[in-house]
Amino acid sequence: MRRPTIADIARRAGVSSAAVSFALNGRPGVSEPTRQRILAAADALGWQPNTAARALSAQRAGAVGLVVARPARTLGVEPFFMQLISGIQAALSERANALLLHLVEDVEAEIGLYRRWWAERRVDGVLLVDPRTADPRPAALRALGMPALLAGGPDPAGILPGVWIDDARAMTRIVTHLRGLGHERIGHVSGPSGLLHTERRSAAFRAATRTSAGSRTGPAAVTTDFSDTEGARATRSLLSSPERPTAIVYDNDVMAVAGMSVARQSGLAVPTDVSIVAWEDSTLCRVTHPTLTTLSRDASGFGATAAERLLALIDGEPPGDVEFSVPELTIRESTAPPPA
């Protein structure tokens, strides 16, 4: 049996298909009794709009895209992503939009995909994640004329509107906590320098650890590729420096765990000899001993906000940046006062 169409409803209700369309979309043009009759008929038939037809007619795909240019391996370990997606969908579902997810190798492939999606009218807009310094994507998207929103930072190029979490204040919050415990030499194991949020955190770290006299109170920060291997290497480097830190802040959870192992192997106890803070809460941070003090973000809410903003953008509303809430610090067992 064929799926019911508007024509079927029209026939059943004894009206024209235009009347049905009006009634279904709740707009003026039909009398109330007729509208009721039409709705009843549609309901009886179990009618649902055909996405393709609607998209063709409305010039709107009813879908937005999310492309991720990261190795799947890295993603799997980040609870942040799934939460983000979950939030994005909560917002999209409310407005009957779908999410197209695609994983690619690099930014070039990502741009290629945007080009294709836009030419095919497969999506109405896209959500960009992982903004980078010297990011080619905003300009490419502008050239395409494709609605897009940067989830993860304000666009330094000033091209795309963005939604972001305040990394700087989050970092300040962490450093304040450590300072409050009495730490003076704090280390930072950051992510790759090409990522914008990494840069923001590092800048904030430098600012927060600068003493009133103007000199820094800890060893230099170390950059990594976010992997456990580099997290371990960075930790070794910090712990063997002349100004050995009494606390270390890691830019993700995996590196924090790896770093904790290194500290222990070096004969240092956590948190007695060295305190550890991880950026991003996850199961991983709760199964270790000691459990980790972490920075917890509302990834889901962040995703929802980003999706809503994108939808508004697609609807032609004026673009605008939105700064999302500051993450909370969840204090667990890995942070304590420094050794006397």
Next chain:
Amino acid sequence: MRRPTIADIARRAGVSSAAVSFALNGRPGVSEPTRQRILAAADALGWQPNTAARALSAQRAGAVGLVVARPARTLGVEPFFMQLISGIQAALSERANALLLHLVEDVEAEIGLYRRWWAERRVDGVLLVDPRTADPRPAALRALGMPALLAGGPDPAGILPGVWIDDARAMTRIVTHLRGLGHERIGHVSGPSGLLHTERRSAAFRAATRTSAGSRTGPAAVTTDFSDTEGARATRSLLSSPERPTAIVYDNDVMAVAGMSVARQSGLAVPTDVSIVAWEDSTLCRVTHPTLTTLSRDASGFGATAAERLLALIDGEPPGDVEFSVPELTIRESTAPPPA
């Protein structure tokens, strides 16, 4: 500037739009020189087919759906999922299909979404994951007449075709390895009993640990919800049982890590006093000390195979089950001969 249409190409090449359609789809009806002229024109214009129009005309959405009914929290920690998605897309992209991903609360919501997607013609078919015992989904999908494929097991109801990884042989492989090291009392910390793959693993575990005399050689297996908390609890229970095992097999990585901590707190060394095997390799398994011996599956290849089968099903090819490769055992530091 408007996006180019077939009519534009036709005008530019000086032919009818039907000729363009024939040329573009590589079917007879146009002379070779004309075809070339048309292709050149299309290329010059940067034409790409409009998905909505094509979908409407072809009665085919060019997209498949993947609904996941699990808390986002749980997913994030499973590298398996992202790898799976990555593989699915590799296969879909080749045939210009898109993937719609959606996370829901439970199986009822999942079925509701299938119903809507199908009524809206939003997707051409779906990939089901996490098959359960007494799973309502296959019957629901059959009632809808929606193409669907079970990724993760043969359908016990015999309704949907499936693609799966041989959990039984994988488990046998693990037990054989432990037996080879000399272990006789082996424990199993499994996932929730409602999941089919959990059931298969447990059954295989019971079969493999049964001695020739017919009695089992270890304590009873313990079921969990896959969380670190229950993994820890299960480990405590096993280690305090009268027949304390010298080796424990965990159904995921998070529980294995939690279990290792518990063992250590109980004063047992890993692997000297107790060996540990995790199901599913992940970063997590490599940042611990000792590093974990794990069962590594080709999630990406598995996803690609599943997607290909689904596409074939949508094309009307006869359904058929496919058993995917048996996972490899990656031997690391957490397994060793039992204490004498």
Next chain:
DNA sequence: CTGTTAGCGCCTTCAC
């Protein structure tokens, strides 16, 4: 207030 009509962009039968 209602109904007729003409597209949205693509594909495909059917005459030429």
Next chain:
DNA sequence: GTGAAGGCGCTAACAG
């Protein structure tokens, strides 16, 4: 070989 015409299902002008 090629062109004209109609339909996929829905929406939006435009008359009635």
